[in-house]
Amino acid sequence: MEERKELKVNAIENGTVIDHIPAQNVFQVIHMLSLNECENQILFGTNLDSKKYGKKGLIKVNNRYFDHDTVNKIALVAPTATLIEIKNYKVIDKKNIVIPDHVSKFVKCVNPNCITNHEDVITKFTVIDKKDVKLQCRYCEKTTAKDNFTFI
Amino acid sequence: MKNRSLVSISDYTIDEQLKILKLAAEFEKNPRQKILEKYVVASLFFEPSTRTRLSFESAASQLSAKIIGFSEAGSSSVSKGETLKDTILTVSNYSDIIVMRHPHEGSAKYADEVAPIPIINAGDGAHQHPTQTLLDMYSITKTQGRLDSLNIAFVGDLKYGRTVHSLVMALCQFNTTFHLVSPTELKLPSYVKQHIKDKNLAYHQYTEMNEVIPQVNILYMTRIQKERFSDPIEYERVKDAYILRLSMLTNAKENMKVLHPLPRVNEIDEDVDSSPQAYYFQQARNGVFVRMALLASILGVI
Numbered sequence: 001m002e003e004r005k006e007l008k009v010n011a012i013e014n015g016t017v018i019d020h021i022p023a024q025n026v027f028q029v030i031h032m033l034s035l036n037e038c039e040n041q042i043l044f045g046t047n048l049d050s051k052k053y054g055k056k057g058l059i060k061v062n063n064r065y066f067d068h069d070t071v072n073k074i075a076l077v078a079p080t081a082t083l084i085e086i087k088n089y090k091v092i093d094k095k096n097i098v099i100p101d102h103v104s105k106f107v108k109c110v111n112p113n114c115i116t117n118h119e120d121v122i123t124k125f126t127v128i129d130k131k132d133v134k135l136q137c138r139y140c141e142k143t144t145a146k147d148n149f150t151f152i
Numbered sequence: 153m154k155n156r157s158l159v160s161i162s163d164y165t166i167d168e169q170l171k172i173l174k175l176a177a178e179f180e181k182n183p184r185q186k187i188l189e190k191y192v193v194a195s196l197f198f199e200p201s202t203r204t205r206l207s208f209e210s211a212a213s214q215l216s217a218k219i220i221g222f223s224e225a226g227s228s229s230v231s232k233g234e235t236l237k238d239t240i241l242t243v244s245n246y247s248d249i250i251v252m253r254h255p256h257e258g259s260a261k262y263a264d265e266v267a268p269i270p271i272i273n274a275g276d277g278a279h280q281h282p283t284q285t286l287l288d289m290y291s292i293t294k295t296q297g298r299l300d301s302l303n304i305a306f307v308g309d310l311k312y313g314r315t316v317h318s319l320v321m322a323l324c325q326f327n328t329t330f331h332l333v334s335p336t337e338l339k340l341p342s343y344v345k346q347h348i349k350d351k352n353l354a355y356h357q358y359t360e361m362n363e364v365i366p367q368v369n370i371l372y373m374t375r376i377q378k379e380r381f382s383d384p385i386e387y388e389r390v391k392d393a394y395i396l397r398l399s400m401l402t403n404a405k406e407n408m409k410v411l412h413p414l415p416r417v418n419e420i421d422e423d424v425d426s427s428p429q430a431y432y433f434q435q436a437r438n439g440v441f442v443r444m445a446l447l448a449s450i451l452g453v454i
């Protein structure tokens with residue numbers, strides 16, 4: 001019976017496994033990667049036991065690989081995540097997610113008076129603190145901290 | 153500085169800032185010159201600021217530039233819902249440089265990204281107002297003969313004052329000793345103080361200004377607004393401590409000057425106006441020369 005529990009999880013032939021997502025952020029990651037609009041077979045789980053993090057989330061996407069930029073954007077909500085690429089049931093690549101130096105598009109600026117919240121301007125930030133994930137707006141220069149992230 | 157926008161004071165190096173101040177002094181000696189005759193300056197004030205607008209338009213007029221634009225968003229296509237981008241791109245077809253004032257922070261930076269012509273930021277929300285900083289620097293160097301190693305006091309609302317933050321940051325390049333006088337609730341934000349510390353400069357904080365006045369070369373006054381206080385009773389209690397009166401200037405240095413970004417409400421008593429220390433009206437006048445220097449430099453005629 002132990003094996004049955006793992007069955008679905010291992011049944012990915014080609015695709016990507018995103019592991020070690022903080023349990024509370026799984027839905028955020030799904031949204032950021034637009035997986036809600038993806039027609040491929042997707043498996044996800046949350047509040048799974050993790051030796052390293054207590055509870056974790058996990059997403060498996062069949063027949064899909066993600067480019068560098070797409071992957072790094074989830075660093076904002078899941079800096080601990082690992083990405084495993086699978087082909088023919090074999091792990092072909094395993095990568096850690098890197099918090100990028102710059103973030104564009106996905107996050108709103110915390111400053112309600114910022115031009116990006118009033119005109120159709122793509123937000124652009126410099127990551128000024130990678131540990132606590134703090135973003136400085138290119139336009140108003142205000143800092144948006146992790147707790148204030150609103151995703152676009 | 154040809155074709156270089158001025159969105160934030162840090163867009164220009166210290167040398168470039170000093171060059172503008174030097175040029176402003178030249179314009180002060182000889183303000184009427186037809187050097188911008190062939191140029192069109194767009195003056196886009198998405199929110200009204202009569203003082204700043206008139207100062208820019210006077211600077212442009214004295215150099216014979218043509219001026220187009222609007223003095224508030226209501227009288228322009230903006231009120232019909234045009235985006236900032238479209239306004240900037242359209243106006244870029246009609247002019248050589250855009251001076252803009254806008255209520256939203258970061259608007260000037262954004263305009264600079266979309267515009268094919270240079271932008272001068274005349275204030276973007278609570279963010280930046282670099283020409284004010286330059287005219288303050290000009291006023292200081294003109295009255296003190298230097299910018300280096302001065303004792304400068306800032307009085308009033310040091311927490312919300314954009315003018316104060318920018319000027320403090322700029323003065324950190326010149327070995328300034330800062331004297332910060334404010335109600336406890338309106339102290340200079342810690343990120344600005346950190347900037348002072350990073351430059352290994354000294355600052356002293358006070359809640360009243362009497363002991364500061366004899367020590368300083370410049371007394372920079374600002375307005376304290378009632379709505380900045382969480383407790384209105386606290387405002388009533390402290391407000392009089394931040395009003396400068398003539399009698400308080402008895403022990404001031406002879407060459408000390410009182411600056412204020414204007415408009416004032418009541419924080420400088422009118423009896424100060426006649427004192428040799430009063431400098432705020434000349435300070436406003438200096439703004440015209442600094443703006444001449446900027447227009448001429450950015451348009452590349454100098």
Ligand SMILES: [Zn+2]
Nearest residue numbers: 109114137140
């Ligand atoms: Zn912003």
